[in-house]
Each structure stands twice: as C-alpha cells, then as structure tokens.
Amino acid sequence: EADIYQTPRYLVIGTGKKITLECSQTMGHDKMYWYQQDPGMELHLIHYSYGVNSTEKGDLSSESTVSRIRTEHFPLTLESARPSHTSQYLCASSDPVIASLETQYFGPGTRLLVL
Amino acid sequence: DQQVKQNSPSLSVQEGRISILNCDYTNSMFDYFLWYKKYPAEGPTFLISISSIKDKNEDGRFTVFLNKSAKHLSLHIVPSQPGDSAVYFCAASPRGGSGNTPLVFGKGTRLSVIA
Numbered sequence: 001e002a003d004i005y006q007t008p009r010y011l012v013i014g015t016g017k018k019i020t021l022e023c024s025q026t027m028g029h030d031k032m033y034w035y036q037q038d039p040g041m042e043l044h045l046i047h048y049s050y051g052v053n054s055t056e057k058g059d060l061s062s063e064s065t066v067s068r069i070r071t072e073h074f075p076l077t078l079e080s081a082r083p084s085h086t087s088q089y090l091c092a093s094s095d096p097v098i099a100s101l102e103t104q105y106f107g108p109g110t111r112l113l114v115l
Numbered sequence: 116d117q118q119v120k121q122n123s124p125s126l127s128v129q130e131g132r133i134s135i136l137n138c139d140y141t142n143s144m145f146d147y148f149l150w151y152k153k154y155p156a157e158g159p160t161f162l163i164s165i166s167s168i169k170d171k172n173e174d175g176r177f178t179v180f181l182n183k184s185a186k187h188l189s190l191h192i193v194p195s196q197p198g199d200s201a202v203y204f205c206a207a208s209p210r211g212g213s214g215n216t217p218l219v220f221g222k223g224t225r226l227s228v229i230a
Contacts, residue, residue, distance in 0.1 A: 106158030
C-alpha cells in the first residue's frame with residue numbers, strides 16, 4: 001500500500017487568497033491524481049500526471065493548476081480562491097506492475113472552505 | 116454518460132447480515148474493477164479488486180463477483196459490522212497496453228450497518 005500524504009488536512013481561507021494544497025508520496029509512483037469531491041457526491045478527476053513534467057486535465061473543469069517537478073510531489077494551486085472552490089480535494093497515486101491493473105491509493109484529503 | 120453506475124445511493128443492513136452493493140458498467144473495454152470504501156473527511160481506501168479473467172475474488176469478509184455478460188459486479192460483505200458503515204465506490208479500468216487511462220468511478224453507495 002502506498003504512503004501518500006496531504007497537507008493541510010483542513011483549510012479555511014478568505015476569497016481571493018492564493019492557496020497550494022500539498023500531496024506527496026513515498027512509493028516512487030509515476031502516476032498521481034487529484035480528485036474533487038463534494039459531500040455525498042461522486043469523485044471528479046480534475047488533474048493527473050503520469051510522470052515528471054507531465055500533467056493533464058481531468059474530466060471536471062477546474063480553475064486549479066498542478067505541477068510535477070519531482071516524482072514524489074504533486075501540488076495543486078488555486079491562484080484566487082472563491083467560495084465555489086469549497087470542497088474536499090483528494091490526491092492519489094498508482095504504479096501498476098501490469099499496465100491494465102490500475103489500483104489507486106488515496107491520501108487523507110484536504111477539506112477546503114473558502115469564505 | 117456515466118460508464119460506471121451505482122444505482123442505489125444508500126443501503127441499510129442489520130449487523131451480522133449480508134450487505135450486497137451493486138455496480139453496473141457500460142464500457143466493454145473495462146477489464147479491471149475495484150471497490151473503495153470512504154469515511155467522511157477521509158480519503159477512499161482500496162478494498163478489493165477483480166480482473167476480468169475471474170468471476171469471483173474473496174478477501175476475508177469481502178467478496179466481489181463479476182458477471183461480464185451482464186456487465187455487472189457486486190460486493191458482498193458478510194457478516195456486516197457497524198464499522199462497515201461508509202460510502203462504497205465502484206471503479207473500473209479500461210483495457211489498454213499503456214494503461215494511460217485513469218480509473219472511472221461510480222457515484223457511490225452509502226452503507227449503514229445498524230446494530
């Protein structure tokens with residue numbers, strides 16, 4: 001099982017602030033993902049990366065941006081937070097031995113509240 | 116159009132009884148399926164998976180059944196315990212040599228196990 005960490009766990013911030021949500025994994029996984037989930041709703045993929053310097057947008061359009069400068073680190077940034085960004089943000093990673101057997105391991109999540 | 120469907124948003128089961136969570140999929144290219152469990156304010160935890168070459172996979176109290184012809188899978192939990200109360204997500208992985216397609220998640224089913 002992957003060791004994957006997210007900080008902060010909870011964040012309350014005012015509108016217009018710039019925020020960065022951190023995600024790190026210690027397993028050397030090439031693949032990393034960001035999901036957004038509202039309470040009681042489905043997981044929406046917003047960004048993913050298949051390796052250093054590789055990032056792709058997911059199914060759900062997001063105003064956030066990501067970077068992948070190091071294998072273990074996949075931060076998500078919101079340049080100007082708005083109340084509509086209030087949600088839970090989940091980071092995941094995977095490194096399947098067999099390409100088609102994709103098991104993702106999730107971090108604990110960051111719960112963001114924008115006032 | 117949703118490719119992975121969990122048509123029951125919620126399910127209540129008495130402690131000690133069997134819980135059966137269902138999942139349907141539409142994409143015949145899916146060949147690897149997973150179940151995740153999620154508590155509020157935490158990240159999803161990988162539970163169990165099954166490859167399309169099998170029709171059953173068992174791990175302790177958890178068994179996943181796959182019916183490829185019906186494009187249906189189910190998760191059985193026996194016996195159900197109060198600690199099993201959580202949201203359960205079904206996910207599927209498309210077949211592909213490069214494995215460069217993220218998992219597709221269902222909307223989740225909230226299981227409540229009543230003592």
